[in-house]
Amino acid sequence: MDRFLLSYNGNKYLESKKMCDDIDFSSYDYICEPFCGIFGFSRFAYNKGFTGDFLLNDLDEDIIKIFNDL
Secondary structure, eight states: OOSOTTOOOSOHHHHHHHHSTTOOGGGOSEEEESSOTTTHHHHHHHHTTOOSEEEEOOSOHHHHHHHHHO
């Protein structure tokens, strides 16, 4: 097996728009995105009005540093 078991070759932002449009994000305190990349799900939740805290993680430490700097 030459592929990571949890690999994903899609766009979480576009997938979230299709599957999560009816979620009321105001009832949540945290959004946790373990493989943040372009943080598609978190960005979608923010655009839908989420005002809580984001917990983002990724193996790429440079991505996390950039997010922390922002």
